[in-house]
Each structure stands twice: as structure tokens, then as C-alpha cells.
Amino acid sequence: MSSIPEYAHNLSLRMSQVMDRIGVNEKIVMKRRSLLLNESLLTLTQQLRGNDKNIFFFGSTIEGSTTLGLQSDADFVISLNKFNVIQDWSQWEYGKRNLLMIQDENVSPGYCLLQELRDDAPLPKVVEVDNDSYRDGMGRILLKNTFLNNFGNNELIRHGPAHSQQDVPGVSDNDHVFAFPCHLRPIQAGHWLNQHREEHWPTHDMIQYCSHTRCFVVCVGKTGSVNEILEWRISTSFAERFLLFNPNITQIRCYVLMKMILKTFISQRFADSISSFMCKTVLLHCISFTRSDAWNENTLLTCLSFCLSTLYNCVQNEYCPHFFITHNNLMSGRFSSEAKPLILETLRYVIESNGRVLLQIECDNYGSYLQSSLNGFVPIHPHSIPTLIAGQLLKYTALDISSLFKLLLSEMNDLSPRLAMQKLLTFMSYHHIENYTNIDRKAYRLITRYLCSTLGSILASSNIYQQDHLTYKNALSFMSLGLDSDVAYGKLKLASVFYCGGYIESTELILKNIEECYDLSVVEPVCGCYYFIHNARRERFNRLCYESNEECTLLKQITASCVYFIRCEINCCPTELQHEMFRSSQQDLAYRSEDDEWMDMAVVDSLPYLFFLQYKTYSRLGRQDDKQRALSNIARTVDNEPNLGHSETALNLLGQCMEQENNLGNAFKCYARSLQIRRRNNSAKIHICKLLNKLINT
Template structure:
């Protein structure tokens, strides 16, 4: 790669410019990693642990690496470490209280895979009796664990080792990979350490880190192996993620371009032949072969050509060694006699086109933008796409946090006030000294709920001590986001008859709720969401403090479980009993949300203002808030509970004796959600009122 023609330098710079423009730059890459690893990964782990599950969740793949674009539509690969299991290579590593399995790697096991022999729970000795349908006694008398033990998980679709999570409210479809932790590097992966000890990349420090990091085993066997039903694949995802985190921006762009080329020219015809993981492996091998100063912005095209030529050679020889477990040939048995020549011909076309094939890439309009750049008439704002990506990333995290909180409340809704209080107190006490941001994000919402439950127990009673405790917990949840925590406090004051303090809190919320900036975030269920505001996107792109942004420019739903009923205005209490006997037949087992009262923050803010001004007799302010509710319902695109807001507005109209408009509100609400909607009750009551009048 020493002799590089001038056109390649110019083309490389233009390619780098376009990659920057579509969001493959240092800022977006780091933002993806921070949000994916520090927030979303931690949030999932926190939710599992709060629910009493001894599991850790880790993200791997393009999303957390920052090696994707919107047009690539990359999945989120989530590995769930089941910590009650322990995979060992020597019986001295056996742990009491865990389900221990001995890793077996011999000449009968495919490279990169292992068998798991089940050991006894009381002593580090092999189990001699089959215990269930997930085990099998082989001809040597060993009790082996089948890799099919995770089939049948709820709401998942099997895809190799992964189980695609689908149709779960508030959460994108993603790949869930149940895995057993292995805290000692397998012998097969140890050969890599010696092989790369003298190379300049990875460095000695990187090699040491990879050698010390944990591995996992996941439930999938080598296709075509005689032991396919019993083999478990050894996953070195942590080490791979670490190496990807140490790539420079040109190397990342090279990988993204390889995936774009794969999608444009090969995947449509041969979807299962060359995977993005193979491209990643080829890239890492290429980096290890070259000097680090080779990978620069003005050499991007040359580096890409080198990687594609290496990929061509791998396909031609049907040999692509796993970077850590070199005995594992990723391309073994991947190509049929019919597909291989066509794939090679396609790769040869791309390589020999001298860059012309890049103009055919439609993914993220890369080819179009590159052509415009080469002709010096780019007609697009270079910051538009990166700012949209930044807004989307923070929005997904806010939705994810809201969905996580709702999930936890659904598990608490059926408890008595005493049991719910004990559960929340235990969780908050156990994690109040945690420094992890995810814990703080979740526990702030939980503190608001706990304070509301305590207040609900003693409202209209003179229990000043409990009321003071309720206020102290409420104060801990005030900045969970821009509005929902404060609205819970305002609800408590209103239901306790403290109208002056209710008005003060509502004024504070309105002051900080910037209508041109704040985005409502509902993760309660899936619905088509509109693009976030440009000002929201711009601030997300400019700031590196995503944790602060979640508190300042997002508004979560306001949620009341039945234990909080006395802190929930009567008009909203109807939402806790929205399901008729007929509706119940159309609900799933997990649809406990319908037994809670949930409303978007902004219309609820205006509703509470209406009720407050009604108590204070301020007619002009009251009429203004009614207009605000109606306008919000009509113009705010991302309301998740629009039907609830309409039900609240309809009840306000009834209180104004405007029965015709009240009926219109309920009818419109019923059109949005035909089942599990309290609008049915309101319509019946309204018709009864009209008839009797």
C-alpha cells in the first residue's frame, strides 16, 4: 500500500467527508458508546436486579461499537449473563451455590466450541444421573447439557444462539443471547496470546486486557457437527468489543463501508453467506498486518481496497480464521458451488471499479452524496444527519428508561400498600449508595412512587410524621425528568387540599417545560413516533452530558399504581378500572398497564392547573388551561396516552356543563383506543345525564 495514486487520496478525503456527514464521526461514535454502554446496558441490568434476577446485561455489536448508520438498520445484540451458572475448566474453580459445568474441549468438539458436563451442586464431582430433559448421557457416561435449553422463552424467536425479542412494549426488537459466564479464558483462545505477543497491534497492554477479560458460552452448536445439539459456542465478545473501541475513525469508516458494500451488492442475492462479523474479523486481521499510521483519512479508499481484497482471498480459499480462536474457520461450509463464483465475481467488480462501485451505494444515500462531493456541489447541511442521530439516541434511552420503570411498576401494582412500600424501601435502601447513573435514574422514579404511596395511606389524616416522610421521598424524585416527578408532588398536594402549594409546583413545572425543546417520552407501548424537535436534536448533538439532558429536556409519563389512588385525582382514577369484563378477554397476561393510571406529562400539567384554578375561582386562567389541553392533544405528535388526555378534557368539559364537547372528546378517545378505555364509562354516564336532564 506504499504507492498510492493521487486520485485515491482525493477520493479518500471525499469519502471521509461523506462519512462524517452521515454520522460516522468521532462525536457520534463516542455518543453511541456512552449511551449504549453507560446508560442502556446498565438500565437493563438494574431492572433485572431490582426484580430479583441475578443477571447482567451486556451490549455487543454495531450499536455499542458506533460502527453503524441509520440506513444499515443494525440490531442491538444483548447478551444476558446468567450468573447462577458457572462454567469452569478445572474442578478447583467449582463454586458452592452455583450450577457448575465443566468445559470439555477435545478432538471430537468443533474449534471454538465446547461441551458442558454437569457437576453436582454439593461437591465438585460429575453428576451421574440425568436430571431433566435438558441433559443427555453420552457414551462415556458424562451428563451433558443440551444447547436447546433456552427454546420456548416468552416473546422470543430463536435465531442461532440469539432469541429475538419481539412485540415487547417500549422496546425495539433486538437479539437476546442467554449465556453462561466463564471467568477463565478457554485453552483454544490462549493460542492467540502467544501468536500476537510480538505484533505492534494489538499492543501488549491490549493483549493483556483481552487475556484477562471474561468469556461466555452460548447455546448453539457448529452447523453440521455430529455434536451440534450439545456443543456450546465460546464467545469472546468482551475482547472483541475492546479491540473495536481501540480503532481510529478511519478504521471504523472502513468497516461501515464494508457493511454498506455487503448490503448493496451481496446480501440481497446471498443473505447468509458473508456476515458483518466476517467483515469485522477481516478488518481486524488487516489492521494487525499493517502499520497504524497507514489508516488515515486520506488513505480510506486504499485501506478499503485492501480489506476487500483480503475478503476476496478469504472467500476464494473458504478460510477466515476467528481472530481469537484461530482454529475456528468462520467460512467453513458457507459457500455452495453455485454461490461462490457469483460472490467472487461481485467482489472483483467492486475492487476493480477504482471507486466507481461506491457511487452505487444507496444505503444512507452514500453514493449520491459522494457523487455530489466529487462534483463539489453538496446541497445538504452537513450537521443535519448527525444531529438527528444524536436526538434519536437520547430519545431511545429516555423511552427505554420509561419502559423499564413501567415494567417495574407493573410487577408492583397488585401488591398491597404495605407490601409495595416494603419492596420499594428495600430497593432504595440497597442501592442508595450506588454511584451508577442507571441506579440513580431508576430510583428517582421509585422514590416519587414510594412518597406517593405513603401519602395516599394517610391523606386526610393528621399523621404529620408519615406525611413528612412522604415529602422527603418525593423530593428525591423531583428531577427524575423535567416534569413527571414534580407532577406527582403536585398531585399529592392537590389531593390533600393544599391548593397554594399545588399552584407553586405547577408554576415551577411550566417555567422549566420549554415547549420548543422538551420531548414527551412514552415507553409504555409501541406506537409510531414522530421525529423529535430540531432544537432537541441540536442540543443532544452539542452536549456530551446525556445524563443531564435526560433530566432537563425529556418528560416521562406520570404513572399511578392502585396503592397511590388517594394521590390521584378522581378524574384520573377511572383509568385504573378501564377494562370491562369483555375487554379482559382481549388482554394478554403481561398487559398490567391497563390496571394503572398513566398520562403524558404536558396534558396532565394543564389538567391539574385547570383543577387548581377552579378551586381558586380564577375563571380566565381556567379557560386558558382548557385551551392548552385541547391544543396539546391536537399538535403534540408524540403523546402516548392521547385517549387518556381526551378523557380528562371531556370530564373538564362536563364540569363546565359543555356536554356536547365532552361527548366529542370521549368519542374521539374511543376511536383511538376501542378497548380498555374508560371513555366507555364516561359516555354511558354522560348519556344518562343527558337523558335525565
């Protein structure tokens, strides 16, 4: 890489510039790492619900090695912590399902067998085998890798170790890999440690981290192995992610370009030949072979050619060693005799083009942008795509919070107020908090703000039912802790308590404050109840997300979650909204999925609910002009806000307001529009029946 022609420097700079403008730059890479917060949120929610699981994000999205056009999958590893994979008997733990890792000459490199052990003593299991196990010639009971099929959702598709969620409107494809944790490194990884101790990269600190980080075993065997159904693949995803968190931006861009080339020239013709994981492995090997100062913006083309040449040699020799488990050849048996020469020819064509083939890359319009840049034109505004990505990432986090909070509430919807409060207090005093990392603590605070609002609302609902206004103070003290959950949620819950308790002047003051804080040109509505296609986010929202590095602050200032009421909050839920808790008839229940538990709650988007409460408040205060303004705002929001998750509920509220205005024709139109949006599990049917009864009897 020492002799680099002059044209390569200029082309490399242009390549780097375009990469920067499609969102592969230091700032966006760091923002993608903020998904570690989502990882903590998911794990925390599982543990609050009593599930001994950890959920981890791996792959391109969190590494920063992707673009909008690459449409990378979201990779989740769900670690089942009640299992304990051990490498020697001293690691056996009482009460866990212990599995002894077996690696011998009969097991493929990078894989292992799992022998079942007793959970009450460090001894092998000797019971009869079942459908998930097999007794080998030595009498050992081995766990089949089909065992984890039992943990997958029936709606998910099986791909190797992954259960994939595909073709869901509005979300990228997700791979959910169920895995067993193994807290000590595999014995085979010792070869890697010795191999790299004298090299400049990975550094000594990196090697130390990788040597002590956890690994997993996942449920897939080596293709073609005689033990394929018994083998479990050893996953070093944590160490891989750690190393991919450390390359400089040129190395990340090189990896992204490799994937773009793969998608453009190889994947369409030879879908199962070269994987992005192989490209990642090649990159890691290339980084370890070279000095870090060789990877610069003006050497990107040379670095890319070096990586592609290394990949070419791997394909030619059908040998690509796993970066950590070096005996595991990723390309063993990967290429057919017909495909291999064609793949080599394609790679040689790309390498020998000296960068010209990059102009043919359609992904992210990279080729056309590069051509424009070479012609002296600015192909795209430097911040337009990066700001879009930044907004997308923050919206993902807000959606995760909303979805996970809904999941926690669903477990309390049918409980009595006393039991619901006990459960909430248990959540809020989670006893593992002292072991949290800083990111875990941020996640915990984000969730507990919403929980505080619910706890205060349940207390207030009981106070209203008992007409006990003296104990309002306890309810309000909890609700005050949730006021800054986002721009509107906690305040709207407090406004509901005051409205239902008859404190109309206080209600008006809170609603006025919310309206002042809710900047319609910035704030994004958030609904995590179900998957739907979100339209383009507001430009100012995206720009703020890009400019700020304080994600937790932004979540409080520019997002607005939908508002939830469970049944034991019913006295703090306006009468018009209470119908939503009983939207499902017996026939409707058959059309619900396991993710539709929110349908047993009253759920409404923040903005239309704000205007609805204003309408009701101004009605009580006799302020006709303000009341009509609020009514118009509800209608305008339903018509103009594209990202409402519960437009049907907003229309049901608007219809009831129309009824109170004695405008029965428009009320009926609102309910009819509501039913067009959601034909089943919709309280509009109740409202239509009541409206028809009113018309008949007047």
C-alpha cells in the same frame, strides 16, 4: 499500502467527508458508547427485581459502526448468572448450576460441550437424563443446546442462538441471546494471546484486558457437526467490543463501507454467505497487519481496498480464522459451489473499480452524496444527520428509564401501602451499590429519583387517608429527592400530592414552575409503556443532544416521562384519573399481553396532565380565564403533540373537564375519539356510560 495514487487521496477525503455527514464521526461514535448506560439500567432493573441476570449490548449500534440506513439490529446478551461454566474443578461453586466445559478432538473449534455437575458437591451428575440432556458413551450427562429455548419469550423468533423480536412498530429488530457466563478465557484463546504478543496492535494493555475479560457460551452448535445439538458456541463478545472501541475513525468508516458494499452487491443475491461479523473479523486482522498511521482520512479508499482484498482471499480459500479462537474457521462450509465464483466475481469487480462502485451505494444515499461532493457541491448539512442520531440515542435512554421504572412499579401495584413502601426501600438501599462502576452509579441514581417520588406519594396517600397532616414532612422529604428526575415527572407528582391534600396555592406555584421549565420547542415526551412509532423529534432537542456530552443532565432537562400512579397512591391521584386504574373489564383482559401491566395503573403523559392539573387548580381558585386557557391547552396538546403515548387518557381527562363545564356534547366526542385510539382497556367506556346516565336522568 505505501504507493497510493494521487486521485485516491482526493477520493478518500471526499469519502470521509460524506461519512462524517451521515453520522460516522468521532462525536457520534462516542455518543453511541453512551448505550453502556442503558446496559447498566437493564442489568440494575433485573437485579432489583431479584433476577440474577446481567444484560449486555453488543454489535454495531454500541460499537459506532453503523448508520441510519444500515438499520443494524440491537444485540442483547442476557447472562444467566445462576449457571457457572467452569474449565476445571477448582472453579466449582456451591449452590449454582455448574457446567464443566469440555473441549477435545471431537468438538468443533470455537465450541464446547457442557457436562452437568451436582450443585451440592464438585461431582458429576449421575441422575436420569431428561429432554434437555444426553448421556454419552463415557456416562457423562451433557446439556443440549436446546435447553435455553425454555428461557425465550414465546413471541420471539429463534435465529441460531438468538431470540429475535422482529417487525415491532417503532423499534428496530432486536436479537436477545441467552447465554451462560464463563469468567475465564477459553483455553483455545491462548493461541491468540501468543500470536499477538509481538505485534503493535493489539497493544500490551489490550491483550491483558482481553485475556482476563469474561466470555459466554451460547446455545448453538456448529452447522453439520455430528454433535450439533450438544455443542455450545464460545462467544468472545466482550473482547470484540473492547477492540472495536479502540480503532480510529478511518478504521470504523472502513468497516461501515464494507457493510454497505455487502448490503448493496452481495447480501441480496447471497443472503447467508458473508456476514457482517466476518467483515468485522477481516477488519481486525487487517488492523493487526498494518501500522496505525496507515489509517487516515486521505487513505480511506486504499484501506478499504486492502480489507476487501483480504476478504476476497478469505472467500477464495474458504478460510477466515476467528480473531480470538484462531482454530475456528468462520467460512468453513459457508459457500455453495454455485455461489462462490459469483461472490468472488462481485468482490473482484468492486475492488478493481477503484472506488467507482461506491457511487452505486443507495444506503444512506451514500453514492449520490459522494457524487455531489466530487462535483463540488455540499450534499448535506454537516450536522443534520448527526444531530438526528444524537437525539435518537438520548430518546432511547429516556425510553429505557421509563420502561424499566414501569416494570418495577408493576410489581407493587397490587401490594398494600406498607408492603409497597418496604419494596421501594429495598430497591433504594440495594446492597451491591459499593461494587458499582461509575456508569452503574449513574444508572442507579436515574432510577432511584423516580422511586423516591413514588415512595413519597404512597406515604402522602396514607397521610391523606388518615387525615394525618403532621407526617407530611416525611413524604415531602422523599419527594424532594425526585424533583429533578426529568423536566416534569417529580414535580407533577408533588403537585398531585398538594392538590389532593388541599394545598391549592402550593399546587399552583409548582405547576407554574413546570410550565416555565417545559419548553415546548425542546422537551420530548417519553412513554415506555408499550411500543409505538415515534415521529420525528424536535430539531432543538436533537441539536442539544448533539452539542452536549452530559446525557444525564439532558435527561433531566429536555425529557418528560409519562406519570404513573399505582393503586396504593390512589389518594394522591385526582378522581378523574383514578378511573384509569380500573379500565379493563373481564372481556378486555383477554386482549392484554404480558407487557400491558401498566393498564392496572393510572398513566398519563406529562404535558396534558400539567394542563389538567392547572384546570382543576384554577377552578378551585375561581380564576376563570386561566382555567379556560388550561382547558384549551389540553385540547391543543392532544391535537398537536405527535409523540403522546396515552392520547386516549388525555382525551378522557378532557372529556371530564368538558362535563364539568356542562358541555356534554363535546365530552361525548372526546370519549368517542378516545375509543378510536384504544378500543379495549379504555376507561372511556365507563365515562360514556356515566354520561348517558346523566343525560337520561336530566
